[in-house]
Amino acid sequence: MAGQVQRQTGVALWRQIADRIRQAISAGAYDETGMVPPEMTLAVQFGVNRHTVRSALAALAQEGIVRAVQGRGTLIERKERLNFPISKRTRFNSGIGEQARETRGLLLDHGEEQANDEVARWLKLAPGTKVIRLETVRKADGRPVSSATSWFPAARFAGMPDAYETTESITRAFAELGLSDYIRATTEITAAHAEAADLSALELTPGAIVLITKAMNTDLDGVPVQYSVTRFAADRVQFTIEN
Structure with a gap:
């Protein structure tokens, strides 16, 4: 994934982050762990607060791409197309x-x-x-x-x-x-x-x-x-x- 997201583009920050995480999952970036990086790690990577990252992950969860697992983090739910x-x-x-x-x-x-x-x-x-x-x-x-x-x-x-x-x-x-x-x-x-x-x-x-x-x-x-x-x-x- 690339670094910080672009502000003032007309596209909400959480949408940009969701797109990048979705693309990373499709590219197999997290295949070794099967987990999306922790919210704080993503917040630092993208230069946003944890609430923005949480909104992006919530959108991906609604699509069925990821699932929050208590005590573990965010699990990649579906990788096969x-x-x-x-x-x-x-x-x-x-x-x-x-x-x-x-x-x-x-x-x-x-x-x-x-x-x-x-x-x-x-x-x-x-x-x-x-x-x-x-x-x-x-x-x-x-x-x-x-x-x-x-x-x-x-x-x-x-x-x-x-x-x-x-x-x-x-x-x-x-x-x-x-x-x-x-x-x-x-x-x-x-x-x-x-x-x-x-x-x-x-x-x-x-x-x-x-x-x-x-x-x-x-x-x-x-x-x-x-x-x-x-x-x-x-x-x-x-x-x-x-x-």
């Missing part, structure tokens, strides 16, 4: 595979709307063309892993909301609607602090980091069938890029 492969045929259920006993796909909202410029560009449609929008959350063993907004050409996939709600799977929903196979054409990956909607959907605390993918799937003829913006909880998932 789910490995999520991104390949020619990226699928949530098969990608998670045996890493989770149960996976679920929940439909939060849906609607038919006109494609804006971004959606139209990804789906290779004229702006204003009707598309189906889904808002979904994927869970593994009851824990939210990703939150996604997906768009589909309405002329071809008007029944997508019902199919997804029934099957809890994009792949199975496509199959019900007559598309037996599809491939991942493009994936862009960035990272950011979680916004309010994702804090709720992914059960995160302010300051948490999400990995964001923008992805386009096509049918086997190369015609776009889905554009998705997916936010993954960064402390729960790591990506593997496969050829």
Whole structure:
């Protein structure tokens, strides 16, 4: 971890500290002990008081990353992430595979709307063309892993909301609607602090980091069938890029 945090940046000190501790845990900085350093040690390291450190640790505890143990200190609760492969045929259920006993796909909202410029560009449609929008959350063993907004050409996939709600799977929903196979054409990956909607959907605390993918799937003829913006909880998932 770097040294003292930056004041007057517009980001609360406890959030900066929580981010750095989260990153250190992800990097394996505390693997030898399995414990986060004592509050006083962290306070000196970051140049803040113990109350600020305590607020950061409390936020990480709410995320389930650490747990206070009476008489011992702060235990790292979870270090292992789910490995999520991104390949020619990226699928949530098969990608998670045996890493989770149960996976679920929940439909939060849906609607038919006109494609804006971004959606139209990804789906290779004229702006204003009707598309189906889904808002979904994927869970593994009851824990939210990703939150996604997906768009589909309405002329071809008007029944997508019902199919997804029934099957809890994009792949199975496509199959019900007559598309037996599809491939991942493009994936862009960035990272950011979680916004309010994702804090709720992914059960995160302010300051948490999400990995964001923008992805386009096509049918086997190369015609776009889905554009998705997916936010993954960064402390729960790591990506593997496969050829």
